Amino acid sequence: FGGGIRGPFLPTPPSLRASSRAAPSPPLLGLRLSGGGDAPAASALCILAPGFEELEAIAPIDLLRRANIKVTLASTEASALVLGRNGITVQADTTLDECLSTPYDCVLLPGGPPAVPANGLLAGDSRVKKLLKDQRESGKLVSAICAAPSVLKEAGALEGVRYTAHFSVKEQIPEIASDKVVVDGNVLTSQGAGTSVEFGLAIIAFLVNQQTADEVAASICFKP
16 A cells, blocks of 8 residues: 555445446457457467567457457467567467468568568578468468568568568568558558557458458547
8 A cells, every 4th residue: 555544444335235246347348359259250370489579469469359360379489488579578379380280361470570681580480481471372361560571572472562561671672662551462561560550450351341440449549
């Protein structure tokens, strides 16, 4: 207790206690967690490598789950605990190796140091590149944010499409559009941490519909 003046303790009358217990809990706005009564609207795989940009992962993960999209967090390493670039540790659901034979409606790739070309952690991972290439060729959604679109290029999943990305990878992928989010066919890209909400909402619109994306946006008081 932080101090201050407290008045005398007054017991709650029995009638008020009873009515309080009987009152139903208010619904949580915009929350449609996968695993609830409804079947998931779609499935997504979010790949987490050590040093990932937390906001670029957590914001879309949160938004997708509000839209009843089942999101699986996969660690590229043997450990389920993945440390982000800003010191936030996220517990993955499984490892990437365990997900390679499972189909997903969307593969989501956050940015951060693992996606930076000079680092090469993701671009040098043959599992990640094959997964992205196969996802693109299957016609299912490939989504990447910040520096991660440069990984799509290395995987051969960025050919022939319009895209955006963080300005820091302009040397590797020079034709970066100025849009916050670009959707071209089944490739969805976004600029960076500051566009993470727009990124997540665009994925919802693609996988479910625009109405659901608008409902989720309204529930978190997001105004583009």
